[in-house]
Amino acid sequence: MTESAPFSPIAVVGTLALLAAYLTGAWCIAAGIAGNARKSRRLVSSSVYGLYGFGALIGLSAALLIYGFVTHDFAIKYVAATSETTMSTWYKVTAFWGGLDGSLLFWVFVLALFSTVAIAVNHRRHKDMIGFVVATIMVVQVFFLSLLIFTKNPFTTFLTQAPTEGQGLNPLLQNYWMVIHPPSLYTGFVAATIPFAFGIGALASGRLDDMWLSSVRVWMLICFFFLSFGLILGGRWAYEELGWGGYWAWDPVENAGLMPWFTATAFLHSAIIQEQRGQMKVWNLVLVTLTFFLTIFGTFMTRSGAVQSVHAFGEDNILALQFIVFMAVILIVSIGLIVYRSSKLTTLGTFESFFSREFAFLVNNWILLACAFFVLFATMFPTISEALDGSRVSVGPEFFNRWMTPLGVILLFLAGAAPLLAWRKTTTQRLVNQFLFPSAGTALSIIVLAFAMPQTLHLTPIFADRLKLPVSLFVLATIIFVGLSIGQEFWRGMMVRRRQTGSDPFTSLLGLMLSKRRKYGGYIIHLGVAVLFLGFVGKAYEQQTDKTIAQPAIVRDEAASTRVPKQQALAQSTLPAGLENQSFKFGEYVFVYQRLIVTSDDHKDATTAEVGIYLDGEKLSTVYPAKWDYHRGGEQATTEVAITVRLSEDVYVVLTGYEQDSGLANFRVFINPLISWVWIGFCILALGVFVCLLPASLATYVSARPPRTRLGRAADTGLVMALVIGATLAIASQAHAAPPASAAPAEHLPAGGMGMGASGVGYAAQNRPTNGAAESAEKDLLCPCNCSHRTIFECDCGNAAELRGKINAMIAKLDTSTPEKAKVAYDSVLADFIATYGGEQVLANPRSSFPWLIPMLAAFGAAGLLFFVGRRWITRGRAAPMMTASHITSIADEDLADKLDDELRDTD
Amino acid sequence: MATGSDDKTMRWVRLGSLGFVLVVGWVFIGWQNSFHITPPLVFVMLGYLAVVLTTYNLWRTGASAVAQNEEDDGDASWGKPTGARGELDREKRTMLKAIKEAEFDLQMGKLSQADAHQMIGMYRARAIEVMKELEQLDLGAAGTVRERNMREVKARVAIEGRMVKDKAAPRTIVDDDAASYGSGAADADDVKTPMMTEAADDVMPLAATEAATPEASAIEESKPTDKLQEASS
Structure with a gap:
């Protein structure tokens, strides 16, 4: 009797939807290009509606796939590979992007959503190039669809008997942060496509005025935000789930998200120069292209096997080849168009002074680009070394930190210094006036830190082994400098606004932020970055220990089937005496191993240790580090860490091994100073982005309200600020690691233990x-x-x-x-x-001089080039005939001057 | 206008039909499942939404492609070309922002009075040049000379009116108002006052003959200059 192939109507309709989308995408490309080239309105309209239809078809595919997950349609291979019946609904939905095939479809889905919004908002404003924009977006979509349809179709069914149960989602992905981390990171990646499409549209149509810039700036800001969000969430997931006490390891997949973040940040700054001075047009187009290219490159890295990573999807040579061809096409077309339009793009680069905001932005751009290329080089170095001489040299965190730390400190310094500089030039007197307060405060803080916290004087190698500096002290001083500088900007701006409007300080501050959203929103982002660095500094002082405790304080008596507490006083808040064998001291804390709890449910077997943490004799917290052994999650159990969060430091406890019969447990404890400031820093950064994205209509509405009493205005101000800050904190307060299951009697006790050696001591402690x-x-x-x-x-x-x-x-x-x-x-x-x-x-880090030499040469070369170019532009700027304030030559000019004054009064 | 309102009506009809089909479908799906909300039901409804949107947009894709355009597809009807006007508008906005930024930097202490004065003066001069070019674009080349003279006259009349008021009540001096950066105007006023009255009288008849032929206009336009030369001699 022959078995019939399992039939899934979902799979059939889903595949048909993908095919229809593919054809629609192809039509959009043709109609868009032909429409704009031939100035045919109907073809352009057709391409726009085709884009909407494409989005709807992809939405249908996504809905069908998720329907397959929630209805357990295991005839579909992808559903069977990443889902099981006992999973919660949330994890079934998130399984959509849990595997390679689904993640590609998810990419197409998110881009379809974004492009629908972007085109709907902009198609009337950019009629002369929207066809090219649609075509560019559709080329990207068609590429990913071709991967889906021809090689990675998520709707592929089993040819023979379908399983009755799925394999389940990777246990490491069954975590709150993994629900939101991939969507946010993909959103950041996908958002970079929109500016790229507008850039190509501007180049193809020849409309290279600044209109395309204002349309894409918002999208690049969205890209920047979601990349930041995705990176932070990934760090948070790693911190809570992987159990190694850290949040960033310069993993290739992490770096794949970081590289476009650098170039997007560079674009957001250089776009300001183009708006203010009309310069750097080619540079901005290159940045937009590079950001998009790096997102595709990052996707290539994680899906092709070019790099080894715990995050990577695996090796696939065919996929790698397809990505390489696509990336080559992107570069050839983009560079070709830029060269073709170069005559319309060239502007005479001129600066008037090294001490100008323009030059500070230029330096900032170069350093961000240096960071992006360094990370790219270091990430790909193992692959390059393997291609060159067959040996895959590893590049570890130390290599990255030696370069990224000093570059990061310079960027941080610029974040504080650039706002103090004026456009065009800042005279010496003005320089002193602006820098005096922040510099004095910084100098004072250096002295205080050096005496009060001598550990900040510890020397750390940067760039090379022989160059050692007190990096922690420098970073802390720079953080203080940035804080004082930004604070001074807010204070002085508020005072100016107050003089102009006569309002109270709160209202003046709000009015200042609303009227200059981009500037002051940017300052808040800078502040957020400074606070992030505060969290980074703490990493240098983390402590780690491994301890084994033979028996807990409360021992389970199998014969009596009851618990026999050894000590009655474990519930009290002070450290009980006589528990030397069940406790250990580390740092300022005493850890008391209270008991081992074994539980089981449909999904997993959980072994949890109950540990009391005491500080100065008082109980700080009770934590439950655990090991979860999923029934369908593969051979390796997951580590569920227990974190006691404090602003000054986190106490991070991991159960690395246990012996159920005896209750023996092996612990690894980390003390992570200042790590909470990483998450707080991101929240401040998010607040800054919100301020930047506030619509002009809101600012107009708030400022147009009838005058009220001072108290009323202050109350309004306070309410608005409370809403904005509250929304930001709401993000910050979202989930933490799930609390452990209650200590119910175990349904079964698997024999033996986990992570234990023959000696009965956990491997980690051996x-x-x-x-x-x-x-x-x-x-x-x-x-x-x-x-x-x-x-x-x-x-x-x-x-x-x-x-x-x-x-x-x-x-x-x-x-x-x-x-x-x-x-x-x-x-x-x-x-x-x-x-x-x-x-x-x-080796964790390369020893040969080759990998160290290249960044060194590149850094010195770039610094030299920057100085040379800067000097040339400044010389040119000073030599150029100055636009002088010409006297009004006719009476009519006074009329125009009056009109100008009227327009200035309406400009805020 | 009628066409515009017809298009709007059709648009609302289409959207209304879309909404109706959507709601009916959702109610039917819900009814089939006894309105018991479960995850599969939610995704079936989302799938139905996607089907309706797909149908609508693909139909619009085809309809747009084969539509007969009522308007000419040439450059004049093709969107809203920005061209030189757009560039000038943007430059004017850039200059306005730069002036406000420089004023703000001055008040923040980043710029000295002298630097701010110089920068703002430069930006104002450029902004006025841009505004002149915008006016020229609006008017086209034919009316350039004539209209320039008209503006000149209007400005002189306005100034003369102010001067009469000033004689009755002296003007207060403006200190840090932005208009003070256009300081050249004061000198020009003083020099040209005697001629302005005569010029204004001479040009008045010109205003009455606005509808004259271009040739007559050219002849008339030469008159104020001649009068000025007579006055100066």
């Missing part, structure tokens, strides 16, 4: 380094198990434990009494591993 040389060596060697690309020091698997033991044994045989001898011992360990594993791929 063979910890005994001296500095061993610790350095373990931190510079990657664990060969390839789990999360961690170092031997960090990894908590059995391989890592064994290798730590080997390293300890090697170091023990050598003399490490002096720093020089310790260095020799360290080098010999590394050499042994390189010989054992056949190359430098086992």
Whole structure:
């Protein structure tokens, strides 16, 4: 009896919808280009409606796929691979983008939504180029659709018997942050397509005035916001879910989102120069193209296997080739159009002074571009090295940090300094007047920090091993400088506004922000970035320890089937005495292992440790680090960390291993100073973006209201500010890690434990380094198990434990009494591993000078070029015949001057 | 106008029909499921919405492609060409913003009085040039010389009116008002006053002959100049 192929009407209709969308997209490309080229209104209209129809068809496909998830249509392979019946509805919906095929469809869906809005808003304003814009968007859509239809169709069904149950979503993705992280990041990626399309439309149509710039600036701001949001959410997910105590590891997939963030930020600044001075037209077009290109490149990286990452979807050579061809087409067409229109784009670059806002923006742009290219180089270096000599050299966080830290500090400084500079030039006297307060405050804070917090004087290598500076002190000082500078801008602006309007300070501040939304919204964003850096600084002072406790305070008595509490006082708020064997001290905290709780449900088996944290004898919190073993989630259990959040530092507890019978538990504890400020910094950044995006109509409405009493105006102001800040904090207060299941009696107790060695001690705690040389060596060697690309020091698997033991044994045989001898011992360990594993791929950071040399050369070269170009432009600017204030030559000019004054009065 | 309102009516008819079909479909789907809201039902309804929108937009795609345009598809009817006028408008707005920015920077202490005066003066001069060019574009080349003279006359009449008022009540001095940056005007007023009255008288008849032929206008336009020369000699 032959089995019939499973039939899924959803799959059939879904595939047909994709095919129809493909044909519609092709029509839109043809009609759009022909319509604008031949100035045919009906063809352009047809292409616009075709774009809307395309969006509706993709919406239909998305709805059908999600319907398949919620109705458990396991005849569809994608549904069976990423879903199961016991999953909650939310995770079934998010499974849509959980796999490669669905993520591509999700990309097309989000771009369809965005492009519908963008075209609907702009098609009347840009009739002469909207056809080209539609065609460009549709080319991108058709490319992704061709991937879907011909190679990665999410509606593919099983050829034979369909399974009755799905495999379920990767347990690591079953987390609140993973529900919102991919959509936000994809939204950021997709939003970069709109400015690119308008740029191409402007080039193709030859309409290169600034109209296209004002249309795309908002979309680039949206792109910037969602990229920021996506990156922060990804960091938050990594922090809560992966259990390694950090939030950013310079993973290739993380870098894929960061690179377009740099170029989008650069564009937002250089667009201001084009609006103010009419310069940098080619530069802006290049940035728009580069941002879009990097989003496609990032998508290529994560889906082609070009880089290794825990986030990557895997290796696919056919997909890689398709992406490479598409990226080549993007570059050829974009560069070709820019060259073709170069005569309309060239402007004489002139600046009048190095101490001008224009020059500060130019430096800012170059550094952002340097950051983007450095991250690109470092991310692709393992692939490049493998292509060159067959060995895949790893590039770890240390390599990135040595370059990105100083570049970041320079950018941060510019974030504070540029607002203090005037357009065109700032005289020496004005320079002193503007910089005095922030500089004095910074100098004072350096002195206070150096004395009050000597740990900030710790030297950290930057750029190269030999160049060591007190980086933490510099960063903190720069943060304070930015804060004082922005504060001064707000204060002085508020006072000016107050003099102009006679309002109270609150109303003046609100009026200032509403009338100059872009400027002051930008200042708030700068402040948010400074607060982010405050969170970054804390990373340098994180502490980590591994402890094993043989038995909890409360032990389960199997014979009696009841719990026999060893100590009665565990519920009280002060640290009970006599618990030395069940507790350990780390930092200022005492951790008391209270009990081990085992639970089970349809999805998973959970083993949870209850740990009390005490500070100065008082109970700070009770936390529940856990291991969850999903029934259908693969072999590896997930780590559920427990975090006690404080503004000064987080206490981060991980259950790395346990023994259920005895109750033995192995803990890894991190103390992460200042990490909460990373999340707070983003919230401030989001507030700044909201202010920038406030519509002009709102500003007009608020300012046009009839005059009221001062109290009334202040109340209005306070209400508006409360609404805006409240909305921002609402984002900040969203979810935290899910609370653990209540300690119900276990339905079953799986035998054995998890993460335990033969000695009964958890792997993570086994063979910890005994001296500095061993610790350095373990931190510079990657664990060969390839789990999360961690170092031997960090990894908590059995391989890592064994290798730590080997390293300890090697170091023990050598003399490490002096720093020089310790260095020799360290080098010999590394050499042994390189010989054992056949190359430098086992190293966490490259040792050869080649990868270090290239960024060095590029940085010095770029700095030299920047100085040379800047000097040339300034020389040209000073030599150019100055536009003088010509005397009014006729009486009629006075009439025009009066009209000008009237228009100035209406301009805010 | 009638065509415009017809288009609007048709647009509302289409949207109304769309809404009606949507609501009827949703009610039917809900009724089939006893109005029990479940995730599958929600996505069926969203799918139905997508189907309706697809049908509508694909029909509009085809209809637009084969539509007969009532208007000429040439340049004149093709959207709203910006061209030189658009560029000048933008430049004027840029100058206005630059002036406000410079004034704000002055008050914020980033610019000295001298620097601000110089920058604002430059921007104002350029803005006035741009406004002149905009006026020329609006009027076209034919009326340029004639209309320029008309403006000149109007401005002189206005100034003369102000001067009469000033004689009766002296004008207060404006300190940091932006108009003070156009300081050249005061000198021009003083020099040209004696001639202005005569010129105004001479040009008045010109105003009465506005409907004259271009040739007559050209002859008339030369008259004020001649009168000025007579007055100066």
